[in-house]
Amino acid sequence: MSMASSGIWHITYLDMTIRILVALLLGGLIGFEREVNNHAAGFRTHILVCIGSATIMLLSIYGFGDFAKELNVRMDPARLAAQVITGIGFLGAGAIIRTGSYVSGLTTAASIWVVAAIGLCVGAGFYYGAALVTFLVLVSLFIFNKWEKYLLRKFRKHEMSIEIYDRPGLLGELVEKLSEQGIQISKMSVQPNDEKEERKRTVLVRFNVKVPQADRMVRAIDYITAFEEVLSIELPAFSGYSKAASS
Structure with missing residues (x-):
């Protein structure tokens, strides 16, 4: 394995810091909307989920870079990210509450799940995808929420x-x-x-x-x-x- 190819498994401290801060910002934007509307998982929860997912993504890609030069070692950047997608469901399930026939917390659970995906994107350096998804989530939570209440209440x-x-x-x-x-x-x-x-x-x-x-x-x-x-x-x-x- 050449030095050029092995370099992809390493990241500078500055780039790592930027990715964690971007995850904090994007997760905080979505968490702020949940906090304003008094939902179970709010500002801090979404920030923690997003930066935690970004950290796990960084660990999955770069945390084992020292082993990339070893013979018979095959690197898989998605191995830990896949576990985040599976495990985040337990946190989201805790936000779901059923009262009679009415179920609340589904949107908050979904926002936690998508914030984890945003964190993984930021951790992998996929900034455009993370920013686009954050924008669409905010549109869904702010604008579509009002549209839904206005048009569907009578149905x-x-x-x-x-x-x-x-x-x-x-x-x-x-x-x-x-x-x-x-x-x-x-x-x-x-x-x-x-x-x-x-x-x-x-x-x-x-x-x-x-x-x-x-x-x-x-x-x-x-x-x-x-x-x-x-x-x-x-x-x-x-x-x-x-x-x-x-x-």
């Missing part, structure tokens, strides 16, 4: 749970308040709440609803909580909304 069904004291006619009054605000109910279930020991019997009512506008849902919730028999309302799709009715 999606959300689960709404209301805990109430069992009173004849109350359920019909709640449905009427929702209908007045243009909220469509596609499915409803009622089950006794055996977890609490109350003098009055309580039930848990679950609705699958379509919400045309967020402000209408807010008004409907205000009307519903005005009932003395309503104990609490939960609407996880609205950023984990939970409200206890005042007694």
Whole structure:
């Protein structure tokens, strides 16, 4: 093996420092958006994932450069990078939370996974690919997120749970308040709440609803909580909304 070919397995301290700092910057940009929106994995988590992936990529390519000159040694720069892609799924899974039929944290888990890919790109010196992916991720998180909420809100069904004291006619009054605000109910279930020991019997009512506008849902919730028999309302799709009715 010639000296020229063996030189590809070595990197200067300056170049290594630049790659780590670029990974910190790109990971921080995506993590900042997650932090602003109060997600489980935020600014520091994304930075750590990105620079960690870049470091592993650097180690995979250059960490064993001293062995490149040895006979019968074959270098594989992707050997450690492949383990990052597999292992990062465990970290992403920790950000996923399920509440009833509503699942949150999928976007954050995906952002962690793509930040790991960005870090690997930076570690390999693939700056253009890393910068392009970072730009597209930010567009997806900032712009597509608003577009999705604006256009798809009326097509999606959300689960709404209301805990109430069992009173004849109350359920019909709640449905009427929702209908007045243009909220469509596609499915409803009622089950006794055996977890609490109350003098009055309580039930848990679950609705699958379509919400045309967020402000209408807010008004409907205000009307519903005005009932003395309503104990609490939960609407996880609205950023984990939970409200206890005042007694």
